[in-house]
Amino acid sequence: MDVLVCAAPGELVLEQRPTPRPAAGEVLLRVRRVGVCGTDMHIYRGTQPYLSYPRVMGHELSGEVVSAPAGSDLEPGDHAYVMPYLSCGTCPACAKGKTNCCMNIRVLGVHVDGALAEYLAVPEGFVRKVEGVGLDEAAMVEFLAIGAHAVRRARIEPGQAALVVGAGPIGIAAALFARLAGARVTVLDGREDRLAFCAEHLGAEQVVSLGDGTARTLSDLTDGAFFDVVFDATGNPGAMQQGFAYVGHGGTYVLISVVAADITFSDPEFHKREMSLLGSRNATIEDFEHVLATIRAGLVPTAALNSHKADLRDLPQALPGWMEPSAGVIKAIVAC
Template structure:
């Protein structure tokens, strides 16, 4: 079967992989949509810390069931999405109900080959029914679940002042779920183009470009107290370090993005604020369920989230242009 294979940084091509053998307890899925994620761009650029090349990328998936066990909850032709975080089920994190940060986790498209191909076979426990969603919406569930998980990790509450740093897909998803939790949301980014889109098409009212005046804007927005909760969704070590200054006394700082770098911060500032520093990794079935429910109820503007589409096997030709025009790309979805 044809597959998009990243052989090495900046080396993306079309190759052949064997059709996956479906084992007992697994579901064979015919891929129909694959969303492009920041992780995929980082893999292409050589900046993903958990990956070995070559790799078939892709973990934001939608497809139809091609084959499954007798007695399965799924039937051939069912539209499904996939929880791409495959846990071991035995480690300390799994025993504590946190399979998203399993010690031996295998993430489709990162640790093992993913969904930029024609078929994948995954454990039935990773397959999620999406009745009532379109294929495009089904492919958006995973990245939105990452935002929903971050908001749950940060315990966003009514009347919290929430700052989201980074207006890419994960940042916008985080902003949407923070607002649904009752928080007063502010979104900042270096791209005025992304912020204009988030404001005019997604409905995030308070935005600001990261420039020489942004600190004054954020201080004025919060009467000089800054934010009860800050979410970093940038993938930038420098932005993460800067974000510590935006957390209010008694506030919470949630690191959603992953970087290779070592992060440093001023301990006196951290301690005098009694700040909580919180990691947020991947998502759980609870987050997937919340996202699917929100889409069904019309709370997520999925038509506005999707900005680009193309044929999957055109990706090697398309990805340089997507990277060159990131300001206009929110969610790109490949089709088979």
């Protein structure tokens, strides 16, 4: 089978490998679509921590069931998506239902080889049938679920003011699901094209371009009260620290971004506002199912989100260009 391997930073190599033989309890999938995300771009750049090369990237995927264990509700020919966070099921986090932050988690395409291949064997418990959703849409469920999980963590109430800082794919997902939860959404980013997308396709009430007067602009928009909920999806330590200033009194700050840095904040301001600070990592099966239901209901602009496409064999040429801001990528999907 064809397998696209990131042999080293900046080096994608198409290899021939044997088709995997599923072990007991595994499903064999014919991979059909793989979404490319920021994690994959970090791997390609060589800036993804805790990763060893060579690595087969890809954790946003959909495919067709080739074989499944006896007694499974999956059958050959079924279309399916994969929950790529391979949790252990036995650690304290898993016991509390927080499989997204399993103590022994292995993520496809990061800790173990992922989906940029024609076939993939995955434990049955992480493969779910999709109905009423196309393969392209099913490959977008994972990144949307990350935003949906962050919104669920925030416990947004209708009418609250929410600020999303960073309008990449994860920020876009957070803005979408915050608006669907009833929030009045403002999006802050330095890229005008991303802000225009949020206004046109996501129903963002306000979009703000990053600049020297950002704090004053956000204050003016909220009559000095700032925001009930702030989501950071920038992946930038400085932006993450600045975001504390945008949280209103009694508000909540949700850090979706994860960076290899220490984040500091003013303790007097934190306590004065009785701020709630939350981390949001990955997503759970409940978030995946919520996203699927939302797509089926026609509430996700999937056609607009899917901005770029390529075949597996063409990805080594396409990926470097997609990483340039001028390409205007929202979500790129690879056909395998």
